[in-house]
Amino acid sequence: MNRRRHATTAITVVCALTVLASPALTLTATAAPLPPAAPAAPEKTLEEVRREIDGLYRQAAVATDAYNLAEEQTKEQSAEIVKLARMIVAGREKIDRLKAQAGAAARAQYRNGGLPDGAQFVLTDDPQLFLDHAGRLKQGQKATSDLLGELNRTQGELTLYAKDAGTNWTKLEANRVKQAKAKKDIEAKIAAARKLESELEAEELARLLRMEEQERYRAQTAWLDTGVLKGLDGKATARGKQAVRYATAQIGKPYVWGAEGPGSFDCSGLTQSAWGAAGRPIPRTSQEQWRLLPRVDIKDMRPGDLIVYFKDASHIGMYIGDGAMVHAPRPGRNVTIAGAGSMEILGVVRPE
Structure with missing residues (x-):
């Protein structure tokens, strides 16, 4: 009887030691199941990045x-x-x-x-x-x-x-x-x-710039195709010519927010300074220029008039004739000439 009890005890101890020594069995019994891996975020296209960057600069x-x-x-x-x-x-x-x-x-x-x-x-x-x-x-x-x-x-x-x-x-x-x-x-x-922008490779940055240019070109072409320039023969006044001369003389100077010259400009700083040089003080911001200056129809537009862009009047440039305007685009860009219809036009105002 004692011999049988000892034999049973020995078998039990051996089985227990076998279970404890088995790592596979130990993990199966004690480890919590791993959570499912999160799906990888879809990579943005360059066009989506371009729109996001453009939106941030607009804001x-x-x-x-x-x-x-x-x-x-x-x-x-x-x-x-x-x-x-x-x-x-x-x-x-x-x-x-x-x-x-x-x-x-x-x-x-x-x-x-x-x-x-x-x-x-x-x-x-x-x-x-x-x-x-x-x-x-x-x-x-x-x-x-x-x-x-x-x-x-x-x-x-x-x-x-x-x-x-x-x-x-x-x-x-x-x-x-x-x-x-x-x-x-x-x-x-x-x-x-x-x-x-810093996360893009050099080749992607070059493509991004080309995409921006193509977008502006498509908008300008669509605007011109409406026949908007037909019959548009408004001649600049003496003051208007002065304002255009001043604005175009700033081409190549950098955009800096809050700047109104002489070394750098934001969009409304350029138009205010140009008309100030022509002897006509105007409000400081694009929204105030849109709100307070007399409005004219696009068909009556003449060089020196100011073109206001986007529904919130957040950008402005100066019409210089032949379907073109001069403006300070955004941070990272310089004062330049662009198509007057290359962005969404809200309306036109005339400082004089």
Whole structure:
């Protein structure tokens, strides 16, 4: 009986050791099943990359317009605050002078027993002296009344100037916040676009440029095929010629967002500077140029007119004739001549 129990125990121990020594059995019993491999993301075509890059630069252009507008408003408000500060200083100096005059009048009245100089003559027994100085008394009373009125008006103006300065300061700070946000957006979009470009091989970058050119060519050809240039014989004015000369003289200079010359430009910085050189100040941003300048039909377009692109008016160029325009395209590109219909046209505005 004992011999059988020992034999059974020995067999059990051998079986257990066999199981523990087997790695295949151990893994099967204890390892968790592996998760299924994630499917590989489909590789983007070069055309999809081109569209993505173009979209990022378009978004940067919109943010650039927001930055430029905030910067312009900041300049205006800063100038207004300086103007108001000068007016406040001048107003305080005026109040000091008026108070000095009022003090002199009060001291004179005190010396005369609380009566103004003219009142002394009213109390005289000499009728002729009374008649001679009655008019002087009336003039003195009017002068005192005018002095007090001027003092009150000046104090009221000072209060208004201070209130306006406070309002402009609040706007100034709000626009500085807008500028900072727009700058951050611009830099993020440009960085994302450049990252995509940096991931392309040299041959792919060359193909990308050719694709961009082909897209512009197709759009320009389709635009010309509409017959848009037929009968378009508008001649540039003297100012228009000046603006065109200035804009075309900038060809080859780099696009830099927020720049308005002389070494670099963004799109609206170029058009604003060109018309400024022609003696016609215009708004700073493409959206403000579209909103505020007189609009003309494309069939009436003439050199010097500004062509606004895309539904959000985020790009602008200057028509130079023969179906062409000059513009600052985007970061990484230089001021150049392109087909006027090579992008989606929103409309045309005329600075004069």
